[in-house]
Amino acid sequence: MPPKDTRGRGLRDLRISVTDRCNFRCTYCMPKEVFGREFHFLPLQQLLSFEEITRLARIFISLGVEKIRLTGGEPLLRREIEKLVAMLAPLPGLRDLTLTTNGSLLASKARALKDAGLHRVTVSLDSLDDSVFRAMNDVDFPVDRVLGGIQAAIDVGLAPIKINVVIKRGVNEHGVRDMARHFRGTPCVLRFIEYMDVGTTNGWRLDDVVPATEIVRTIDKEFPLEPLPANYRGEVANRFRYRDGQGEIGVIASVTQPFCGDCTRARLSSEGLLYTCLFASLGHDLRAPLRAGKSDDEIAAQLGAIWGARDDRYSEMRTTQTSDLPKVEMSHIGG
Secondary structure, three states: OOOEOOOOOEOOEEEEEOOOOOOOOOOOOOOOOOOOOOOOOOOHHHOOOHHHHHHHHHHHHHOOOOEEEEEOOOHHHOOOHHHHHHHHOOOOOOOEEEEEEOOOOHHHHHHHHHHHOOOEEEEEOOOOOHHHHHHHHOOOOOHHHHHHHHHHHHHHOOOOEEEEEEEEOOOOHHHHHHHHHHHOOOOEEEEEEEOOOOOOOOOOOHHHEOOHHHHHHHHHHHOOEEEOOOOOOOOOOEEEEEOOOOOEEEEEOOOOOOOHHHOOEEEEOOOOEEEOOOOOOOOEEOHHHHHOOOOHHHHHHHHHHHHHOOOOOHHHHOOOOHHHOOOOOHHHHOO
């Protein structure tokens, strides 16, 4: 029997971080002031091997997981990531295998990922304005190279592609309609995300949040929208389609419209710590039992106990005070 947590939520989605490293220094995620040249990332021997990740994935699937998303850091920095995809793709019971990337290396990796069995990709892209995009990634990376990666993914069939757009007040909210205009009628689905207080290094303030309702109104003025039902229970995005049939968008309103009640996600860090909430402060060590020779049944029992005790509902309880509590950094568990 798949485990349920204390609020009756099952375990359906697993996000696996394959590296804590990233080649961007986005100001809302890995600010350069913290993650500078002197920052110590995890050494390779502390990362879960592809074999360990695959074994854990198989155990998670036995407990009800149907969807796995590979994240980072930037997952395409993990050497031969396509080999891990090829190991995960055939696992019985896995319905959806996806990967989230900043797109910087996607043009060179898209074909190998598709051939290995990846179903889809999600690309983080916060602005089409090159100067704004370079400022937000803070490593002067041009937006055209990310757009080239998106096109490469389309060309090899890694679609529909989701485009994640984090909106921050005073930084990029003026580009919302440009985003909608650019991706309407393409095999891409925009997902506008409210700026969140993940971790403790991004200087989050409630005043910097652009509410999802404002984003929808902004687009609706030029491109009329109508709501769509959720694809499944626990889907984080509120979906809308263009009334003229040119596709859809979604908004993820974790700050203004919390969806903790239906959350079915677990997150595995690159060194094997299991986090039951995006805003958790402590993880549960799964690498130790793996390397100590514990059986699959023993690890499954441990996972079931962890999930069964879960009572996370951070977004429902969020205040300006709780936002300052210690939390794992988003860059460490992939958002």
